[in-house]
Amino acid sequence: MQETALLLARIQFGFTVSFHIIFPAITIGLASYLAVLEGCWLRSRNPVFKQLYQFWSRIFALNFGMGVVSGLVMAYEFGTNWSGFSAFAGSITGPLLTYEVLTAFFLEAGFLGVMLFGWSKVGEKLHFFATLMVAIGTLISATWILASNSWMQTPAGYEIVDGKVIPTDWLAIIFNPSFPYRLVHMGLAAFLSTALMVGASAAWHLLKGRDSAAIRTMLMMAIGMLMVVTPLQIIAGDAHGINTLEHQPAKVAAMEGHWRNESAGEGVPLLLFGWPDNEAETTHFAFGIPHLGSLILTHSWDGTFKGLSEFPADERPNATAVFWSFRVMVGLGTLMLLLGVWGVWAWWRRTLFSNRRLLRFALLMGPTGLIALLAGWFTTELGRQPWVVYGLLKTADAASPHQALELTISLVLFVIVYGLIFGTGIRYMLRLIAQGPDHNIETTLSTVRQAPLSNTEQGE
Numbered sequence: 104m105q106e107t108a109l110l111l112a113r114i115q116f117g118f119t120v121s122f123h124i125i126f127p128a129i130t131i132g133l134a135s136y137l138a139v140l141e142g143c144w145l146r147s148r149n150p151v152f153k154q155l156y157q158f159w160s161r162i163f164a165l166n167f168g169m170g171v172v173s174g175l176v177m178a179y180e181f182g183t184n185w186s187g188f189s190a191f192a193g194s195i196t197g198p199l200l201t202y203e204v205l206t207a208f209f210l211e212a213g214f215l216g217v218m219l220f221g222w223s224k225v226g227e228k229l230h231f232f233a234t235l236m237v238a239i240g241t242l243i244s245a246t247w248i249l250a251s252n253s254w255m256q257t258p259a260g261y262e263i264v265d266g267k268v269i270p271t272d273w274l275a276i277i278f279n280p281s282f283p284y285r286l287v288h289m290g291l292a293a294f295l296s297t298a299l300m301v302g303a304s305a306a307w308h309l310l311k312g313r314d315s316a317a318i319r320t321m322l323m324m325a326i327g328m329l330m331v332v333t334p335l336q337i338i339a340g341d342a343h344g345i346n347t348l349e350h351q352p353a354k355v356a357a358m359e360g361h362w363r364n365e366s367a368g369e370g371v372p373l374l375l376f377g378w379p380d381n382e383a384e385t386t387h388f389a390f391g392i393p394h395l396g397s398l399i400l401t402h403s404w405d406g407t408f409k410g411l412s413e414f415p416a417d418e419r420p421n422a423t424a425v426f427w428s429f430r431v432m433v434g435l436g437t438l439m440l441l442l443g444v445w446g447v448w449a450w451w452r453r454t455l456f457s458n459r460r461l462l463r464f465a466l467l468m469g470p471t472g473l474i475a476l477l478a479g480w481f482t483t484e485l486g487r488q489p490w491v492v493y494g495l496l497k498t499a500d501a502a503s504p505h506q507a508l509e510l511t512i513s514l515v516l517f518v519i520v521y522g523l524i525f526g527t528g529i530r531y532m533l534r535l536i537a538q539g540p541d542h543n544i545e546t547t548l549s550t551v552r553q554a555p556l557s558n559t560e561q562g563e
Contacts, residue, residue: 105499111510112184112502115517117484119176122521124480125473126170131245131290132297133163134238137218139324141231151316157222158317158540159301162532164219167211169528173521184510188491188501192268195261195276196251203247211240242290249289253282255492256483257350268495280350284343285483291336292479295439296472298328302442303469304536306462317540319456322465326450329443336436341399347486348400348408351493353418354486356411357425359396360386364410370394371407376430379422384412386426420488428481435475442468 137156144152178200181189189196217225217233225233260275261268270276302325308318348355356362360374362384372391379386397406411419442464449455487493491501 108507115514123173126166128293128296129166131241131293134241138234138238141234154317185501186503191496199251207240207244211237249286250277253285254279257281284346287339288343292476294332298325299472301325302465306465308539310462315541326446333440352409353414357420357422358429360426361410362412364407370405371396379426420486425486428478431478432475435471
């Protein structure tokens with residue numbers, strides 16, 4: 104019963120945080136996108152950029168609201184479902200989350216009203232400043248959240264007194280060994296997710312025959328972003344993998360599906376496919392490329408690293424889940440690079456807006472940025488198991504003493520409520536995107552045509 108309750112607690116937290124992580128990722132990417140759009144408008148005075156800003160700011164506002172609501176639930180869950188973790192590490196995670204509220208949330212909330220409703224009430228430069236502050240606020244928020252999560256992955260700057268963590272060096276806590284890699288990786292993932300969403304929106308309208316300067320600008324900016332950010336993400340992911348091998352080798356062994364690596368001098372293959380069996384301690388149907396695993400993770404032809412069987416059985420993550428979540432992330436990342444290269448080729452060939460195969464591919468790729476982000480998060484968090492604070496506190500010791508029935512009821516309620524509230528929000532967001540940036544202009548023109556003439560106008 105205790106194992107069932109622990110599993111339900113993990114599923115409940117995984118469910119709520121999976122919903123939550125989507126909305127901040129979109130707001131991080133869209134906030135920076137809006138800042139670029141307004142900057143381009145101020146410099147060029149091209150009305151297309153302002154039109155796109157006003158369109159995507161509505162999507163941003165909706166996601167910002169859903170992100171705040173879903174984040175509040177998680178804050179309460181730390182106390183209700185994970186009281187052992189709060190008691191053990193609250194002296195570190197509590198202040199980090201407080202800093203996020205004081206420095207980021209207040210900054211975003213303070214300028215959000217000006218950004219959304221201040222076009223006709225403040226000057227252009229002040230409005231642009233407000234947009235920049237909101238964009239910076241989203242990045243600061245991500246910084247503090249990832250500092251907290253990274254500390255749980257690679258704890259530093261602490262000592263344990265009476266069974267509790269006491270901070271001794273806040274710089275070491277914040278800038279812990281994995282923090283820079285996770286921050287860059289998450290930031291680039293948010294930008295990629297936004298670029299794919301914008302590109303899919305443009306592709307949808309072009310496939311429907313709605314061709315305009317605004318739609319074309321959306322697609323060109325999305326393709327350009329993909330070509331710049333995807334290679335950077337690959338480089339960041341490689342650096343993050345090497346850092347993980349140093350600090351969390353069991354996670355890397357699970358990601359690669361290796362149980363007993365060959366002796367030094369023979370190299371480690373990169374397994375492309377297979378089915379890791381946690382009980383048999385082997386990977387069935389393994390298909391790999393010789394030496395490529397060594398080349399990627401150790402940057403040498405014959406390098407080696409520990410297999411999962413070299414770790415105690417009670418300190419290994421679930422290899423099957425970690426292995427496949429990692430491959431979903433990498434596979435989708437490869438498709439993103441393919442879309443970027445194909446898009447640039449079509450751009451050069453002057454067929455970017457008419458190549459229907461490319462447009463269908465871009466449309467299908469729309470949600471893959473968020474799917475890859477979730478797969479990467481699953482890899483990170485499942486690969487840390489059975490630890491909640493790596494090497495210090497196990498997940499079983501962090502959970503609150505709830506019964507399985509209580510957790511089952513609350514999980515079912517979460518699924519129902521989240522499905523209604525956020526399902527409605529996501530559906531409304533998709534409706535807004537389907538309307539497109541030209542919808543407001545068409546509505547305005549229609550209203551002007553149908554409005555009755557004033558006495559002066561009738562006289563004229």
